[in-house]
Amino acid sequence: MASLEVDRTAFSVGDLTDNTEEKRYWLSRTPAERLEAIETNRRIVYGYLDTPPRLQMVLEIVNLADLDQLA
Numbered sequence: 001m002a003s004l005e006v007d008r009t010a011f012s013v014g015d016l017t018d019n020t021e022e023k024r025y026w027l028s029r030t031p032a033e034r035l036e037a038i039e040t041n042r043r044i045v046y047g048y049l050d051t052p053p054r055l056q057m058v059l060e061i062v063n064l065a066d067l068d069q070l071a
Contacts, residue, residue: 004044005044006044006045
């Protein structure tokens, strides 16, 4: 997985109604295989191997008296 990279110079736009060999291939795969491929692509693009980075949790303490003044 570490040796995989994205070729950002290769890009093509297709139509969902196109009946291409690639579309036929992915339609022949199971939903689980398709999801696994999506996750592999996501890991390559965003550069993580095990678990995705998480959002930082933020906690803010609000004084109830301050909320009463706003109302």
